[in-house]
Amino acid sequence: MNESLNFIEQIIEEDIASGKHNGEVHTRFPPEPNGFLHIGHTKAICINFETAAKYGGITNLRFDDTNPTTEDTSFVEAIQRDIKWLGFDWEDRLYFASDYFGQLYEFAEKLIENGLAYVDDSTSDEIAEMKGTPNQPGKNSPFRDRSVEENLQLFRAMKNGDFPDGAKVLRAKVDMESPNMLLRDPLIYRIKHAHHHRTGDDWCIYPMYDFAHGQSDSIENITHSLCSLEFIHHRPLYNWFIEKLGIYPSRQIEFARMNVEYMITSxxxxxxxxxxxxxxxxxxxxxxxxxxxxxxxxxxxxxxxxxxxxxxxxxxxxxxxxxxxxxxxxxxxxxxxRVHVVIDPLKVIITNYPEGKVEMIEAINNPEDEGSETRMIPFSREIWIEREDFREAPNKKYYRMGPGRNVRLKNGYILHCEDYKKNEETGEIEEIYCTYYENSKSGEDVSGVKAKGTLHFVSAEQAVKxxxxxxxxxxxxxxxxxxxxxxxxxxxxxxxxxxxxxxxxxxxxxxxxxxxxxxxxxxxxxxxxxxxxxxxxxxxxxxxxxxxxx
The missing domain is CATH 1.10.1160.10 (Glutamyl-trna Synthetase; Domain 2)
Incomplete structure (x- = not known):
């Protein structure tokens, strides 16, 4: 096996070699439209799009929009804008979990008909208490053994809007003693009388993320569901739904999320x-x-x-x-x-440069780019330099401007510092007085004058705030x-x-x-x-x- 491959690529190459999914690679990036994408999503986007492209596959963009109270079209638009800016294109494969609400509802009814889901009237606190703890098994809901007929009737009544928010939920009948808390009869539908950004008021029940996400992957024939590590404990539940519903077996693979110093990804x-x-x-x-x-x-x-x-x-x-x-x-x-900007300005007056004269000096835009263009910057008798570029008593390691010293201006002349003026009250340097060497503008010191330091500057009269x-x-x-x-x-x-x-x-x-x-x-x-x-x-x-x- 090629050691340069990451573990996801190793799995994919094994699948291709075995003929799984007919050797196809089809991934997806499935954000929830409840906020902007962050640095962690950047990694997930790159992995999904670049991995599929490497193996001649394709990637879907799907919005898992199952919570109408937190989602908004503005987030949908921002997410698409961000992905395109990063350099990736889903082409015509833009989908929404809400596209599949009808099919997901049918999946839920199928689970009920097979005795694998039931309507629970318990409150959220009661359900949480029934689930137990990681060290203590859960307890069955008193509504767990309702008949298929009663569950179908109640679930359809939920869909028709006959009950208020929170009155009932639909739960999968998995295993209340499972060491994986997510398998302890998880919620798969809840009542929400809320306007959805795409489906409007067509629905008043919405699938839980864990129910919609995996099934949406299956509906889209996603071969490899690549997601971050926090979903590793959800995988057994996704696989349970796939098995019980007998649908396309997407394979979930988890990778470590992007955690960067000084940043949060919540x-x-x-x-x-x-x-x-x-x-x-x-x-x-x-x-x-x-x-x-x-x-x-x-x-x-x-x-x-x-x-x-x-x-x-x-x-x-x-x-x-x-x-x-x-x-x-x-x-x-x-x-x-490369441009000239002075942040903490100190005025320099070049006493032997003609008053009123403005000279245009050529500067290359980017010396790292062989094809870079040039531009012209103005030079005149009065210029601004950075205040930190002048010292009254510079030491030997200080190569910038000081009394009696020469210094070169970036793209310009060599100056010689003659004198300076201080504010009598504050002691702050107000102006520097220099002379310039007229024949020193080129990159070579044709005058024979040496200057160790180079300073950037802006012409005082032409500078823009x-x-x-x-x-x-x-x-x-x-x-x-x-x-x-x-x-x-x-x-x-x-x-x-x-x-x-x-x-x-x-x-x-x-x-x-x-x-x-x-x-x-x-x-x-x-x-x-x-x-x-x-x-x-x-x-x-x-x-x-x-x-x-x-």
């Missing part, structure tokens, strides 16, 4: 962040949702690479966020334009939901976003969504959708270099 907890106003929405650039990561500036290719490098495992593990950021950084290095959102991790702890004694919100990072104004070169005024930029010597940034023609807003995506400490 929709319930992500929803809590949204509802409490701790983030601006599901697509907040600090969120671990696909929409949030896209807004932050993570390229789709970087997320796919990350999933590939993280691998397909059988056991849960915690992946260092540095691996994700490294994949993002590597991709951005290839595709980002912009807003930067300096993003940090949403949580202060690498495992915010991994503490039994604390709530995940205890680790919410109050300083996860800092908004500052900056000066950018004028070409950035034409920046568009979906473009990626390296702010020279600072970090990678991308344009935020909140931007307008008059005000550009950029999100910090990732640092230029790792600050990770092993």
């Amino acid at each position: 929709k319930r907890k992500l929803l809590k962040l949204v509802e409490k106003g701790l983030v601006s929405g599901w697509d907040d650039a600090r969120m671990p949702t696909i929409a949030g990561m896209r807004r932050k500036g993570y390229p789709a290719a970087a997320l796919r690479t990350f999933c590939d490098k993280a691998g397909v495992a059988k056991r849960e593990n915690l992946i260092e966020i540095e691996l994700l950021e490294s994949c993002v950084r590597d991709e951005l290095n290839k595709i980002s334009d 912009c807003e930067l959102r300096l993003l940090d991790y949403l949580f202060t702890d690498p495992t915010p939901d991994g503490h039994d004694d604390k709530d995940f919100l205890d680790f919410y990072n109050e300083d996860s976003i800092k908004v500052v104004d900056a000066y950018m070169e004028p070409a950035l005024a034409k920046a568009k969504e979906g473009q990626y930029f390296q702010f020279i010597r600072n970090a990678y940034f991308t344009l935020d959708p909140d931007s307008t023609e008059d005000k550009k807003i950029f999100n910090r995506t990732v640092a230029l270099k790792s600050s990770w400490k092993k």
Whole structure:
């Protein structure tokens, strides 16, 4: 067997070799439309689509929309948008569990007719108590031995809306003494007088997820149901339904979910962040949702690479966020334009440069791209540099600007620092006075003048103000939901976003969504959708270099 294969591929190749499913591979990605997709879903999407493609198979997109009170069409649209952005296409294979409500109902009646399901009048608390504990067997419901005829009559009355919510449920008759709690007569239908985003008010009973999910796979002839590890205990129940109903035998295979430091992958907890106003929405650039990561500036290719490098495992593990950021950084290095933006400005006046003169200097957009175009940036007598790029008394290891020192401007001239002015009250440096070497603009020091440091800059008169959102991790702890004694919100990072104004070169005024930029010597940034023609807003995506400490 090929050792380079992951365990899912090994199983599939064994199935193909044995002729199972006629050698076909048909997978599906089955999200619930009750929130946005997150980093964990990214892995599931990649595994399902890429595994099928590797073996010449196909992948369905199916929404398991069985809970009308939490689902919405806006989530359906957002999920489709995210999957396409990641680079995957389900073509014409878009399905919904609600497409199969009629067939699922017939399955339920078949179980009743075969004495394998019954209507229970017990309350949810009573049912929970009957189920016992992992160390204690459950007890049969007093309604478990109802006749087939009575169960059919009651179930049809449930369907017709004759009972209020919670009055009755339909349960599968499996084994109340099973060590697997999920097999202790699980609920398969409940009453919900709620409007469904697709079926409207056609139904007032809805199948439970565990009943709809496996059967929907079977209806679609899914050969390999690839899902995350939390569903491993559900597999015996899915197999029980398949066996008792005599339907297509989809095979469920579980893999470890994607757990990444400083991120959470619980929709319930992500929803809590949204509802409490701790983030601006599901697509907040600090969120671990696909929409949030896209807004932050993570390229789709970087997320796919990350999933590939993280691998397909059988056991849960915690992946260092540095691996994700490294994949993002590597991709951005290839595709980002290098641009001049000054965040903490300090004015430099070039005393021997003509007043009123504006010179256009050529700059290459991306030196990593052989076919990269160039653009022109303005240079004038007064420029802005970063405040940290000047020291009154620099040491030998400091190669930036200081009194009596030479420094090169990126794409521009070499300057010599002559003097500076301080604010008499605060002691803060207000202006730097320099001269420039007129024949030093080229990449070579044709003047014979040496400069060890290189600074980025913007022309003071032509620079355009912009807003930067300096993003940090949403949580202060690498495992915010991994503490039994604390709530995940205890680790919410109050300083996860800092908004500052900056000066950018004028070409950035034409920046568009979906473009990626390296702010020279600072970090990678991308344009935020909140931007307008008059005000550009950029999100910090990732640092230029790792600050990770092993």
